[in-house]
Amino acid sequence: MSDNSDRVPKPSGTQDVAELIADRKVECVINIPKRTADETVLTDGYRIRRAAADFGIPLVNDAELARLFIRALLRHPRQSLDAKPLYAYATRSRPSGRGT
Numbered sequence: 001m002s003d004n005s006d007r008v009p010k011p012s013g014t015q016d017v018a019e020l021i022a023d024r025k026v027e028c029v030i031n032i033p034k035r036t037a038d039e040t041v042l043t044d045g046y047r048i049r050r051a052a053a054d055f056g057i058p059l060v061n062d063a064e065l066a067r068l069f070i071r072a073l074l075r076h077p078r079q080s081l082d083a084k085p086l087y088a089y090a091t092r093s094r095p096s097g098r099g100t
Contacts, residue, residue: 017044021055026057028058030070031061033049
């Protein structure tokens with residue numbers, strides 16, 4: 001008999017988390033794997049992490065990284081973050097080379 005204590009019943013009429021990821025309704029997944037006695041069991045957590053990887057959704061699966069990521073989001077609300085291409089951060093002037 002397997003332990004399903006980490007499973008949450010799905011209310012009728014709602015989508016599975018993996019389906020939400022596949023439908024691109026999730027922008028980022030924070031899912032920390034938990035160690036089980038039976039590593040051969042495919043948990044819901046594994047399915048969620050796998051779906052995030054398969055559909056190119058950013059995935060945080062380390063507890064310390066998740067804590068730091070959430071702290072950064074709280075300090076810098078989304079409205080204050082502007083996405084820029086990498087070249088926008090490059091300096092416009094190059095230092096003059098010696099001997100040229």
